[in-house]
Amino acid sequence: MSAVTRTRAFVVERPAAALVAPLLLFDLLVFVAPFGLLLRISLSERQPARAYAEGTWSTGGYEYLLDPSNTLASVLGFTFAFAAVVTVLSVVVATLYAHAMWRANGALRVVLTAGALVSMFTAIVVKLFAAILVISPNGVLNTALVGSGLLSEPLQLVNNAAGAVIGQLYIVAPYSVLAVYSVLSTVDESLLEAARDLGASGPHAFREVVIPHAVPGMLVAGVISFTWSVGSYAAPLLLGSGSERTAGIAVSDLLLREFDWPAAAALATTVTLSVVAALVAAHIGVSRLKVTTDAQ
Amino acid sequence: MLSDRTATATFRLAYVAVFVFLLAPVVVVIATSVSATSTVSFPPDGLSFHWYVALFTSEQWTRAIRNSLVVAAGTTVFATALGVLGAVGTRRIDGRISDLIAGLSVVPLLVPGVVLGVTLLVFFSELGRQQELWTIVAAHSLWATPLTYSVVRATLARYDWQLRDAALDLGATRVRAFREVVVPNVRAGIAAAALIAFVVSLQEFVMTLFLSGRGTRTVPVVAWNSLRNSLDPLVSVTSTLLVVAVLVVLVAVGAAVGLDRVARDTQ
Numbered sequence: 001m002s003a004v005t006r007t008r009a010f011v012v013e014r015p016a017a018a019l020v021a022p023l024l025l026f027d028l029l030v031f032v033a034p035f036g037l038l039l040r041i042s043l044s045e046r047q048p049a050r051a052y053a054e055g056t057w058s059t060g061g062y063e064y065l066l067d068p069s070n071t072l073a074s075v076l077g078f079t080f081a082f083a084a085v086v087t088v089l090s091v092v093v094a095t096l097y098a099h100a101m102w103r104a105n106g107a108l109r110v111v112l113t114a115g116a117l118v119s120m121f122t123a124i125v126v127k128l129f130a131a132i133l134v135i136s137p138n139g140v141l142n143t144a145l146v147g148s149g150l151l152s153e154p155l156q157l158v159n160n161a162a163g164a165v166i167g168q169l170y171i172v173a174p175y176s177v178l179a180v181y182s183v184l185s186t187v188d189e190s191l192l193e194a195a196r197d198l199g200a201s202g203p204h205a206f207r208e209v210v211i212p213h214a215v216p217g218m219l220v221a222g223v224i225s226f227t228w229s230v231g232s233y234a235a236p237l238l239l240g241s242g243s244e245r246t247a248g249i250a251v252s253d254l255l256l257r258e259f260d261w262p263a264a265a266a267l268a269t270t271v272t273l274s275v276v277a278a279l280v281a282a283h284i285g286v287s288r289l290k291v292t293t294d295a296q
Numbered sequence: 297m298l299s300d301r302t303a304t305a306t307f308r309l310a311y312v313a314v315f316v317f318l319l320a321p322v323v324v325v326i327a328t329s330v331s332a333t334s335t336v337s338f339p340p341d342g343l344s345f346h347w348y349v350a351l352f353t354s355e356q357w358t359r360a361i362r363n364s365l366v367v368a369a370g371t372t373v374f375a376t377a378l379g380v381l382g383a384v385g386t387r388r389i390d391g392r393i394s395d396l397i398a399g400l401s402v403v404p405l406l407v408p409g410v411v412l413g414v415t416l417l418v419f420f421s422e423l424g425r426q427q428e429l430w431t432i433v434a435a436h437s438l439w440a441t442p443l444t445y446s447v448v449r450a451t452l453a454r455y456d457w458q459l460r461d462a463a464l465d466l467g468a469t470r471v472r473a474f475r476e477v478v479v480p481n482v483r484a485g486i487a488a489a490a491l492i493a494f495v496v497s498l499q500e501f502v503m504t505l506f507l508s509g510r511g512t513r514t515v516p517v518v519a520w521n522s523l524r525n526s527l528d529p530l531v532s533v534t535s536t537l538l539v540v541a542v543l544v545v546l547v548a549v550g551a552a553v554g555l556d557r558v559a560r561d562t563q
Binding site for chain 1: 531
């Protein structure tokens with residue numbers, strides 16, 4: 001039987017499998033296989049002269065991550081702290097903005113929604129470039145603050161941790177907003193009205209009525225923010241200084257500058273595993289949440 | 297304890313601040329692109345389109361624009377084809393397997409771009425294929441395919457499949473029934489999926505940074521490289537063009553299926 005007739009027989013007998021095959025094949029070839037190779041390289045011996053020693057087995061790459069002779073352990077520590085700060089800020093900003101979208105009516109709601117969507121669909125490069133123009137010492141923000149007499153000296157918001165955090169917020173905040181909003185938009189607004197009618201103050205009603213309903217959306221927003229910030233590269237590189245070095249930047253340096261592929265692969269694997277761990281933790285969190293709300 | 301009025305005022309101020317924060321980039325970038333001066337300044341000094349002229353006479357930028365369009369077009373065709381075939385294929389097979397396939401194709405979206413870029417760079421260099429445009433198309437398709445797949449799947453789930461069964465009963469072949477009865481009804485969803493793939497590819501730059509070389513850099517990569525050196529007015533111009541291109545596509549998608557549905561289906 002020729003290959004052509006075999007393929008034809010397969011397509012006629014199992015049309016569904018034949019239609020899904022290209023998608024699976026693509027994911028295997030361009031995703032699973034490259035990650036398999038990365039994992040294999042992360043377990044090879046490190047060699048000064050070559051990228052990596054083919055065919056050898058060693059945990060040297062992973063040991064190097066914890067070696068006190070380099071800064072990789074503190075890079076990993078900084079990366080997680082950075083991701084945590086960005087996540088908290090992103091969820092707070094998103095909850096506030098999504099609440100405003102939810103409470104707004106008519107034209108204001110359209111404008112606020114458009115703001116989130118336009119920001120989400122603005123390319124990362126464009127957002128970071130504009131962030132420099134807005135927050136640098138002679139940028140729009142500082143000119144306005146100093147010009148209006150609110151500040152005597154411009155705020156230092158670039159080439160430091162603040163810059164890196166603001167840049168990363170530009171990347172993750174719009175996704176967080178939409179994640180919280182998609183949950184809030186299903187909540188009946190009259191619940192909030194009822195709380196207000198019964199005498200709850202605005203902040204009190206927000207805390208007791210809005211937040212509990214928004215929690216699933218806030219969790220999704222947190223997961224998006226955290227996973228993307230653990231792998232952040234562009235924002236800290238452009239808006240931070242040399243001390244805002246994330247794991248993503250270190251992976252790139254190890255691979256392209258130091259030619260230390262096992263260490264680069266080990267660090268990349270570690271980053272990916274922590275992303276997976278965050279996802280699993282969030283998944284467990286969401287299902288626990290469901291159990292408790294169902295029990296009530 | 298804050299009084300109610302202060303709390304409301306604070307809340308208003310806070311969300312207006314977030315709104316300004318979110319939209320400031322777009323406003324600033326467009327304004328600086330039409331500045332008459334040779335430095336990037338905001339508010340712009342005078343109004344001039346000479347940086348737009350300069351862009352289209354720069355060989356580096358015109359090549360980047362061509363590369364971006366080629367890669368985005370390739371990603372659109374490839375990711376849409378994979379997404380449509382996959383969505384049609386998993387429609388009939390049982391939930392567990394189709395969930396597994398959906399899960400596998402979504403994973404790349406959750407892996408950081410820098411990790412994917414590095415992984416694919418290592419993989420393609422082991423195969424001896426470096427700095428080629430098709431490798432960038434493959435990388436972008438990793439992110440575009442889960443989106444096209446889920447948009448098409450959601451579209452197909454809303455379609456009344458009895459119409460197709462009627463066509464089959466009347467003697468149409470499977471392919472003909474799909475082409476003449478199903479496709480015209482789900483065309484808007486497929487178009488939305490294709491446009492989303494186009495936008496994803498047009499904007500992606502971290503993976504491309506690792507996979508592209510001198511002749512294969514896309515617009516965001518060239519913009520990034522010149523950003524690292526200095527603030528170039530040409531970056532304002534290309535940024536504006538990117539923003540406008542994406543907004544045009546979004547309006548097209550919104551017209552085709554409604555933005556609200558896009559926001560839900562891509563989740």
